[in-house]
Amino acid sequence: MKGGNWTAALALAAAPLAIAAAPTVLKSMQPARAAVAAQPSPAASRAAGPPAAGSFIVHAIDVGTGLAIFVEGHDFALLYDAGSNDDGARQPNNRVLAYLRAVRPDLAAIDHLILSHPHEDHDAMIDDVLAAYRVANVWDSGAFNPACAYHAFLDAVAAEPNVIYHDALGSGGSHEASFPASTRRCHGAVRTAAVSVPRGSAIAPGAAIALGTNARMVILHANGNAPARHLNDASVVVRLDLGTRHILLMGDAEAENGRRNPPETPPRANSVEGLLLSRFRPELRSDVLVVGHHGSMTSSRATFLDAVGAAQFVVSSGPTEYSGTVLPDPEVITELESLGTVWRTNFNDVACAMNPRKIGTDNDGKPGGCDNVRITINAAGVIAPAYHRISD
Numbered sequence: 001m002k003g004g005n006w007t008a009a010l011a012l013a014a015a016p017l018a019i020a021a022a023p024t025v026l027k028s029m030q031p032a033r034a035a036v037a038a039q040p041s042p043a044a045s046r047a048a049g050p051p052a053a054g055s056f057i058v059h060a061i062d063v064g065t066g067l068a069i070f071v072e073g074h075d076f077a078l079l080y081d082a083g084s085n086d087d088g089a090r091q092p093n094n095r096v097l098a099y100l101r102a103v104r105p106d107l108a109a110i111d112h113l114i115l116s117h118p119h120e121d122h123d124a125m126i127d128d129v130l131a132a133y134r135v136a137n138v139w140d141s142g143a144f145n146p147a148c149a150y151h152a153f154l155d156a157v158a159a160e161p162n163v164i165y166h167d168a169l170g171s172g173g174s175h176e177a178s179f180p181a182s183t184r185r186c187h188g189a190v191r192t193a194a195v196s197v198p199r200g201s202a203i204a205p206g207a208a209i210a211l212g213t214n215a216r217m218v219i220l221h222a223n224g225n226a227p228a229r230h231l232n233d234a235s236v237v238v239r240l241d242l243g244t245r246h247i248l249l250m251g252d253a254e255a256e257n258g259r260r261n262p263p264e265t266p267p268r269a270n271s272v273e274g275l276l277l278s279r280f281r282p283e284l285r286s287d288v289l290v291v292g293h294h295g296s297m298t299s300s301r302a303t304f305l306d307a308v309g310a311a312q313f314v315v316s317s318g319p320t321e322y323s324g325t326v327l328p329d330p331e332v333i334t335e336l337e338s339l340g341t342v343w344r345t346n347f348n349d350v351a352c353a354m355n356p357r358k359i360g361t362d363n364d365g366k367p368g369g370c371d372n373v374r375i376t377i378n379a380a381g382v383i384a385p386a387y388h389r390i391s392d
Helices: 023-029 095-103 126-132 148-159 228-234 272-280 302-308 330-337
Strands: 056-060 066-073 076-084 109-115 134-140 164-166 174-178 194-198 208-212 215-221 237-242 245-249 288-290 312-315 341-344 372-377 383-388
Touching (some): 056 237, 066 237, 076 095, 076 208, 095 126, 109 126, 109 208, 126 148, 134 148, 148 194, 215 272, 272 302, 302 330, 312 330, 312 372, 330 341, 341 383
Parallel strands (some): 076 109, 109 134, 245 288, 288 312, 312 341
Antiparallel strands (some): 056 066, 056 372, 066 076, 174 194, 208 215, 215 237, 237 245, 372 383
8 A cells, every 4th residue: 555554443234135136126025115224233343354255345435425436356446436525635534545444454456446527526536546556447438627636636647657547538549638727736736737648448338347256347338528517427337247246336427417307207318327228228237226416316217227126225425515406315315215225325414524433534524434335245145235334
């Protein structure tokens, strides 16, 4: 690890939940209505180090208003997004680094780092991750945002030794970006206007990418040409195949190009959800869905959820408003509850703000650091979701 190790106080939460082996029968096993979130109960701590061979762990890190998903197998580590609209702390104090060092003090390298799209609540802490760990592969749609966090992200990728950068714009050559003067002093550094990142193979939607033993990812969508005003449409949508189980990561993919409507409203054909339904409907089938756009009514339409067929849903959100709205929308939560169990990183935001023992800065008056969600998948394919309330 480029940064130092931190000691971890690990506490698991909730009992394992066995789920049927075939995703196609998941809905029939669920009650008509499930609790929004189970209350945690103490369990044995996990020893530091990767999970046992054949098992996997998916972590939704409570970053407040944002998203960060850490996935670990016995022989790989993956991070999908690392951003927050609440946590402005820099290395080594931001909540993503604090969480990684608490659960995996042995971790030195991240094999795959995926930026769903360049909004601050998804990319604000990624440059710190690149500074703290060796990163082998970076996956980015290539859509441009003339903002500080994306400038810092590309600078960090360009400076990372031996990294392979992939976008959806092409193979070989370089990813070129030119930033305005307003972003040239950000995250504690003075930056040049132009950034050039050597590019490896392009993102090929539908192609399988090996992660480790019995694990792979399939990128189903990435739009490098999304305009700055519609960057949610750039979202890199990824299905993770972990043993016999499937996890779908949606980023901020939407159903109606920014329009808010109830879940029963069909997705527009040219929206990300609409395109996924037309191009990759069979490939959407998953056991766990990390819900798109923090549970907003712009996303998660009933038609799309039916195609996914998940029984476990993770909603990463916090108290900061998006265009005057605090997410998640209750209409979306109600729809998700009718299909399975919902796990929320904002379960306890008010009390969490002044919690003297949480991940990252304690008692700081800010959300985040309390309601991490951990989903374990054992070698038999049993899925065990739980709140993972730990401190560093």
